[in-house]
Amino acid sequence: xxxxxxxxxxxxxxxxxxxxxxxxxxxxxxxxxxxxxxxxxxxxxxxxxxxxxxxxxxxxxxxxxxxxxxxxxxxxxxxxxxxxxxxxxxxxxxxxxxxxxxxxxxxxxxxxxxxxxxxxxxxxxxxxxxxxxxxxxxxxxxxxxxxxxxxxxxxxxxxxxxxxxxxxxxxxxxxxxxxxxxxxxxxxxxxxxxxxxxxxxxxxxxxxxxxxxxxxxxxxxxxxxxxxxxxxxxxxxxxxxxxxxxxxxxxxxxxxxxxxxxxxxxxxxxxxxxxxxxxxxxxxxxxxxxxxxxxxxxxxxxxxxxxxxxxxxxxxxxxxxxxxxxxxxxxxxxxxxxxxxxxxxxxxxxxxxxxxxxxxxxxxxxxxxxxxxxxxxxxxxxxxxxxxxxxxxxxxxxxxxxxxxxxxxxxxxxxxxxxxxxxxxxxxxxxxxxxxxxxxxxxxxxxxxxxxxxxxxxxxxxxxxxxxxxxxxxxxxxxxxxxxxxxxxxxxxxxxxxxxxxxxxxxxxxxxxxxxxxxxxxxxxxxxxxxxxxxxxxxxxxxxxxxxxxxxxxxxxxxxxxxxxxxxxxxxxxxxxxxxxxxxxxxxxxxxxxxxxxxxxxxxxxxxxxxxxxxxxxxxxxxxxxxxxxxxxxxxxxxxxxxxxxxxxxxxxxxxxxxxxxxxxxxxxxxxxxxxxxxxxxxxxxxxxxxxxxxxxxxxxxxxxxxxxxxxxxxxxxxxxxxxxxxxxxxxxxxxxxxxxxxxxxxxxxxxxxxxxxxxxxxxxxxxxxxxxxxxxxxxxxxxxxxxxxxxxxxxxxxxxxxxxxxxxxxxxxxxxxxxxxxxxxxxxxxxxxxxxxxxxxxxxxxxxxxxxxxxxxxxxxxxxxxx
Numbered sequence: 052x053x054x055x056x057x058x059x060x061x062x063x064x065x066x067x068x069x070x071x072x073x074x075x076x077x078x079x080x081x082x083x084x085x086x087x088x089x090x091x092x093x094x095x096x097x098x099x100x101x102x103x104x105x106x107x108x109x110x111x112x113x114x115x116x117x118x119x120x121x122x123x124x125x126x127x128x129x130x131x132x133x134x135x136x137x138x139x140x141x142x143x144x145x146x147x148x149x150x151x152x153x154x155x156x157x158x159x160x161x162x163x164x165x166x167x168x169x170x171x172x173x174x175x176x177x178x179x180x181x182x183x184x185x186x187x188x189x190x191x192x193x194x195x196x197x198x199x200x201x202x203x204x205x206x207x208x209x210x211x212x213x214x215x216x217x218x219x220x221x222x223x224x225x226x227x228x229x230x231x232x233x234x235x236x237x238x239x240x241x242x243x244x245x246x247x248x249x250x251x252x253x254x255x256x257x258x259x260x261x262x263x264x265x266x267x268x269x270x271x272x273x274x275x276x277x278x279x280x281x282x283x284x285x286x287x288x289x290x291x292x293x294x295x296x297x298x299x300x301x302x303x304x305x306x307x308x309x310x311x312x313x314x315x316x317x318x319x320x321x322x323x324x325x326x327x328x329x330x331x332x333x334x335x336x337x338x339x340x341x342x343x344x345x346x347x348x349x350x351x352x353x354x355x356x357x358x359x360x361x362x363x364x365x366x367x368x369x370x371x372x373x374x375x376x377x378x379x380x381x382x383x384x385x386x387x388x389x390x391x392x393x394x395x396x397x398x399x400x401x402x403x404x405x406x407x408x409x410x411x412x413x414x415x416x417x418x419x420x421x422x423x424x425x426x427x428x429x430x431x432x433x434x435x436x437x438x439x440x441x442x443x444x445x446x447x448x449x450x451x452x453x454x455x456x457x458x459x460x461x462x463x464x465x466x467x468x469x470x471x472x473x474x475x476x477x478x479x480x481x482x483x484x485x486x487x488x489x490x491x492x493x494x495x496x497x498x499x500x501x502x503x504x505x506x507x508x509x510x511x512x513x514x515x516x517x518x519x520x521x522x523x524x525x526x527x528x529x530x531x532x533x534x535x536x537x538x539x540x541x542x543x544x545x546x547x548x549x550x551x552x553x554x555x556x557x558x559x560x561x562x563x564x565x566x567x568x569x570x571x572x573x574x575x576x577x578x579x580x581x582x583x584x585x586x587x588x589x590x591x592x593x594x595x596x597x598x599x600x601x602x603x604x605x606x607x608x609x610x611x612x613x614x615x616x617x618x619x620x621x622x623x624x625x626x627x628x629x630x631x632x633x634x635x636x637x638x639x640x641x642x643x644x645x646x647x648x649x650x651x652x653x654x655x656x657x658x659x660x661x662x663x664x665x666x667x668x669x670x671x672x673x674x675x676x677x678x679x680x681x682x683x684x685x686x687x688x689x690x691x692x693x694x695x696x697x698x699x700x701x702x703x704x705x706x707x708x709x710x711x712x713x714x715x716x717x718x719x720x721x722x723x724x725x726x727x728x729x730x731x732x733x734x735x736x737x738x739x740x741x742x743x744x745x746x747x748x749x750x751x752x753x754x755x756x757x758x759x760x761x762x763x764x765x766x767x768x769x770x771x772x773x774x775x776x777x778x779x780x781x782x783x784x785x786x787x788x789x790x791x792x793x794x795x796x797x798x799x800x801x802x803x804x805x806x807x808x809x810x811x812x813x814x815x816x817x818x819x820x821x822x823x824x825x826x827x828x829x830x831x832x833x834x835x836x837x838x839x840x841x842x843x844x845x846x847x848x849x850x851x852x853x854x855x856x857x858x859x860x861x862x863x864x865x866x867x868x869x870x871x872x873x874x875x876x877x878x879x880x881x882x883x884x885x886x887x888x889x890x891x892x893x894x895x896x897x898x899x900x901x902x903x904x905x906x907x908x909x910x911x912x913x914x915x916x917x918x919x
């Protein structure tokens with residue numbers, strides 16, 4: 052067969068095969084072709100497009116493709132695959148598909164398509180061209196795979212990877228920034244970093260760390276170099292601390308001195324911490340170091356000044372003070388020598404009594420000639436401090452450097468001290484090697500110099516002052532002795548004058564009273580002998596009246612001396628004034644107008660009401676006598692607050708007081724009269740018109756009651772006497788009415804009373820009065836006799852005892868008897884307030900006190916009340 056025939060046969064056969072496959076794919080013929088049958092049956096979505104038709108439409112779609120897209124087959128066939136695409140379909144992917152169809156070559160892409168319901172999905176498309184026997188394009192065969200889940204996972208991984216990369220980049224950038232910031236901070240803070248390998252003992256140091264030790268950046272700096280740079284006194288401690296930090300796993304922190312290659316001393320602070328391997332073993336110690344020279348020297352200088360002040364307080368001699376200053380200077384500045392000397396400006400010499408020297412340095416104490424060591428004396432005379440860093444290089448000392456070096460003074464500071472414009476002293480520091488003196492060094496030397504000079508001068512002044520004070524003390528002592536002798540003589544003279552005035556007044560008053568008592572008793576005795584007993588009543592009344600006036604006189608004396616026995620009770624001052632108002636009106640007479648001005652809601656005062664009545668009556672009588680031609684008398688009560696200033700002026704405790712005042716419009720008093728108003732027996736009244744004890748009694752009563760009396764008076768205008776008494780506020784007690792002895796209560800039964808009094812007449816009167824009232828009475832003249840009497844087994848119900856017994860006093864007797872007879876009733880009798888024995892605030896239950904003189908009725912009533 053010819054070639055033309057063969058080609059025609061193949062073409063015909065190809066067309067026939069294509070038609071047959073197309074019919075089978077479209078379902079027109081049964082599926083006899085194995086390929087067609089497989090395409091129909093597979094679960095992989097597949098389609099076939101026909102590029103020979105316009106727009107390359109789909110001519111076959113299997114059931115799996117319909118399920119994938121959600122479209123029916125008749126909705127798919129005849130349409131280009133673009134109907135599955137949408138806005139989110141990638142343009143580049145579309146271009147790749149278009150190129151594959153146009154150039155008829157296979158392609159594999161993931162494309163974002165949309166199902167019929169609008170749901171997007173990722174479709175992995177594997178499209179390949181199919182050619183006929185003549186190598187002409189017949190179909191495009193495309194398999195489909197839903198890779199949505201795979202793409203979502205991949206997208207998530209890509210996002211996570213991008214985020215991770217971004218995070219790593221951000222952290223790296225942050226770490227770099229922090230490292231740059233740390234490096235900047237370390238440089239700014241003067242820190243040098245280092246790392247020490249424990250196993251190899253290898254040191255790695257930063258450039259800044261080398262600089263701290265005075266090393267050039269290109270110089271090696273090993274662990275041995277670092278250790279060698281440490282001061283001899285600090286080296287062992289610095290090595291041990293670093294090694295122990297690694298071996299013991301603890302933080303390293305140390306301060307130590309280092310020596311620079313130029314011989315200067317610096318202070319270094321190092322801090323580090325250990326680092327461990329995976330097994331927890333320490334492998335290295337790393338940390339930072341910094342130069343603390345300035346701060347350390349400042350701290351050492353501060354501590355040195357504090358120590359210097361402490362030493363100055365304890366030292367007394369100038370030489371000791373100057374040596375202490377030199378020692379502190381030398382140790383603080385770490386020099387060879389320091390000292391203090393007195394200067395002779397004319398002879399240009401310095402006298403050093405005692406200097407401080409470092410170990411191995413010889414003292415230069417004694418007198419030295421300035422010119423022998425250089426020409427700097429001219430600067431010192433001008434008041435300038437001389438600082439020489441190296442005597443070989445300074446023009447003032449270059450020619451004498453050998454002499455200076457011989458005394459370990461190649462470098463020195465000489466600081467002059469002036470007083471009243473003169474160069475009088477010098478403080479100095481020497482160093483055997485060249486040294487640069489900083490401004491801080493010079494300032495420190497100046498501070499020590501000034502303090503030393505002040506301390507030396509202060510001690511000198513103190514010694515001179517002490518000598519002067521001792522001389523003055525001797526003179527004062529001698530003068531004081533003379534004054535004391537004169538004062539004793541004056542006091543004795545005044546005492547005798549006062550005693551004479553007091554005894555004279557007492558003798559006058561008591562002689563009058565005794566005359567009345569004695570005369571009355573004599574007449575009573577005479578009338579009884581004459582059988583005229585009916586006439587003795589008026590003599591008895593006269594004698595009793597004299598007794599009452601004698602008692603009043605003693606009360607006034609005791610009140611003035613604040614020794615009277617008071618019976619303080621809560622008292623209403625307003626009620627007391629109201630109760631006395633009629634008596635006052637009758638006493639002062641009709642020519643004087645009596646008025647009262649009483650404050651409302653006045654609280655009570657704690658006083659003896661009878662003594663307050665006596666005081667008020669005395670003030671009213673004095674006011675009456677000051678108004679012989681009549682006038683106006685005002686009695687007033689007020690609530691007053693005494694502040695601190697008034698309390699100091701009145702000599703009383705600040706607080707709340709009741710002021711009871713009596714004012715008159717009489718003659719008044721001048722300043723001299725007021726200054727003596729409270730003196731006993733002082734009176735401006737004519738002889739026989741007064742005792743002079745009225746105001747003194749008021750004053751003593753007020754002071755004994757915790758108060759004060761104040762007088763305000765103007766001659767010709769009148770007088771006001773104000774009595775201040777502390778406010779109490781307790782409930783007021785009713786006053787019992789006096790009764791006669793005939794009305795005294797009798798004993799009920801066989802009560803036994805023991806009467807102890809060293810005055811036989813008083814003891815006899817009490818015994819007879821109590822016996823008449825039905826009591827069994829025992830008597831004793833003193834405490835021991837009473838104790839012996841009761842030791843015999845006698846039982847008593849009540850003890851009546853004088854307080855002022857000889858030997859064992861009445862209170863001691865009562866306390867002794869109560870130890871064996873708890874609850875024994877006791878009545879104390881006293882003539883005045885023995886405060887050392889009795890205190891009203893400490894009288895126990897079942898104890899009472901009666902003041903002499905007293906009536907027998909009062910004694911009987913107290914006994915009856917206690918026994919009941």
